[in-house]
Amino acid sequence: MSATILVIAILVSQVLLGGAMCLAGWRLLKGPRAQDRVLALDSLYLSGMLLLLTFGIGSGQTIYFEAALVIGLLSFVATAALAKFLMRGEVIE
Amino acid sequence: MSVFDGLPVWIAVIVAICLVAGAAITFVGTVGLARFPTFYQRIHAPTLGTSFGAFFVIVGSMVFFTALEARPVIHEVLILVFVLITTPVTLMLLARAALYRDRAEGNDVGADMPAAENRSARSDVGDTDQTGL
Numbered sequence: 001m002s003a004t005i006l007v008i009a010i011l012v013s014q015v016l017l018g019g020a021m022c023l024a025g026w027r028l029l030k031g032p033r034a035q036d037r038v039l040a041l042d043s044l045y046l047s048g049m050l051l052l053l054t055f056g057i058g059s060g061q062t063i064y065f066e067a068a069l070v071i072g073l074l075s076f077v078a079t080a081a082l083a084k085f086l087m088r089g090e091v092i093e
Numbered sequence: 094m095s096v097f098d099g100l101p102v103w104i105a106v107i108v109a110i111c112l113v114a115g116a117a118i119t120f121v122g123t124v125g126l127a128r129f130p131t132f133y134q135r136i137h138a139p140t141l142g143t144s145f146g147a148f149f150v151i152v153g154s155m156v157f158f159t160a161l162e163a164r165p166v167i168h169e170v171l172i173l174v175f176v177l178i179t180t181p182v183t184l185m186l187l188a189r190a191a192l193y194r195d196r197a198e199g200n201d202v203g204a205d206m207p208a209a210e211n212r213s214a215r216s217d218v219g220d221t222d223q224t225g226l
Contacts, residue, residue, distance in 0.1 A: 013112040
């Protein structure tokens with residue numbers, strides 16, 4: 001009973017997060033300007049991180065937690081560096 | 094599949110509700126990212142996912158692993174704290190960069206917004222703000 005509930009819920013949330021990644025990827029490809037693409041990349045990072053957490057619940061192993069943590073760290077660094085680049089034209093002055 | 098067999102049903106229901114709610118909130122935020130017409134409206138939408146979407150998914154993960162390993166597992170709080178702290182910083186940087194680019198190109202930022210008649214009162218504040226960039 002609990003296995004059925006969890007398998008269905010994990011499937012539904014994986015489909016929703018996959019759809020979120022598809023929409024963010026569409027905005028990443030289409031986005032009229034560079035800042036739209038950076039925002040879509042940030043949203044893509046977040047959806048991928050939550051998808052990895054959901055995947056970790058589905059497999060019952062905590063090893064996916066570290067991958068999600070690394071994705072969260074890289075998301076901050078990537079978006080901050082790209083915003084700095086959009087503002088100044090270079091990352092390290 | 095065999096991982097889930099020892100869990101009580103009420104734990105499974107709580108985890109399922111948290112997971113589906115978090116994923117649905119994140120999906121709604123990304124729909125807003127895809128459908129809003131201007132960048133300054135689009136930048137609000139994904140914060141649904143970074144606040145309550147991530148919160149619900151992480152709470153579901155914490156409840157699940159606490160029940161699975163029969164000990165408190167709270168290291169997912171690290172991800173939640175980190176995401177909640179860094180998202181305002183990065184989006185403020187990105188919004189200021191976008192505003193700087195729009196002003197440098199002479200675009201009329203916010204002409205289609207409801208509070209456009211108040212912009213003349215605030216324009217001097219915005220100009221001194223821009224010199225600080």
